[in-house]
Amino acid sequence: MQQPLLQIKNLTISYTLRGRKLLPVEAVSLGFRQGCITALIGESGCGKSTLTAGILGTLAANSRIAPGAQMLFNGTDLLTLSPEAMRRFRWQRASMVFQAAQNALSPTLRIEEQLIDTLLDHQAMSLPEARLRARERLGQVRLEADRVLQAFPHQLSGGMRQRVLIAMALLMEPELILLDEPTTALDVITQRYIFDILRAIHTDLGTTLILITHDLAAAAELADEVVVMYAGRIMEQSPAHVFFHEPVHPYSQGLLRALPTLVGDTQQREPIAGHPPDLSDKPSGCVFHPRCPIAESICREKIPVLAPAGESYVACHLRTEQPQ
Ligand code: SF4
Secondary structure, rough: OOOEEEEEEEEEEEEEOOOOEEEEEEEEEEEOOOEEEEEEEEEOOOOOOHHHHHHHHHOOEEEEOOOOEEEOOOOHHHHHHOOHHHHHHHOEEEEEOOOOOOHHHOOOHHHHHHHHHHHHHHHOOHHHHHHHHHHHOOOOOOHHHHHHHOOOHHHOOOHHHHOOOOHHHOOOOOOOOEEEEEOOOOHHHHHHHHHHHHHHHHHHHHOEEOOOEOOHHHHHOOOOOOOOEEEOOOEEEEEEHHHHOOOOOOHHHHHHHHOOOOOOOOOOOOOOOOOOOOOOOOOOOOOOOHHHOOOHHHHHHOOOEEEEEEEEEEOOOOOOOOOO
16 A cells, blocks of 8 residues: 555635635545545535645635644645745645646747746756756657647647646656646547546656546546545545445435436436535535435534545445544
């Protein structure tokens, strides 16, 4: 079993919006294993993006991390790093691939300038070394360097721009890459091609990947492990083969039942009743209880914590032995 590259302990992130205090991440304790592809999944607004920003130290100015949290990256607590050390961490040890590549790249600079500026800004190297590194990284994402380096972003297809962003994330050979919906808005064939590239990067370089997505098909395609978030809390952490065949948490089961099927009645799907809660006014006890088909009275009274259930960790009173 690989050790966690990143171990998050008791992380709560709040922010204030128009006088209301929101809790998009609450009491999260979670490990991301070294060399593993983890899909962090959940509906929009479940806290995935805030958790990601917390990991990279890019939270909005009105956010606050509650005392008592730790975020251990290979043993170093990221929450104790200075802003400058965190800036170095962001490119050299962990990087991010954003969705909507068109917006993430500068429209007025050629790809070569964007890659080289990033390299020279973060690593001591000569211009020829930076040029060579940029070419190598484009090769790793199967792009023709001669053509792409001289192009402006608008001269590339959506799939090519997304691959440029992956090349950019690889520039400093980070141990961890976070990918935020990396294939949203791409056609299915391009999506598969990008998944192939990500798998090759993971296999060849041993990079740990965190795929942040609401797309279960993308998670099924790539992930070794699945973490399910709901209303700022972790509901389940399971090996992918368990999650997609025998999910344990009622919310995970609901997510899978809501997917359209490819065989039999293709219209048959069963959306989860109700809506995710307001993050400034969450339900008591288990945050999922108003939508849970098997909720009992304890679910309204007590918050369940992640506890073992076979190969999984699950926060549910009825599916795990909860500590007294
Ligand atoms: Fe449903 Fe209760 Fe489990 Fe929450 S704790 S998921 S409400 S059974």
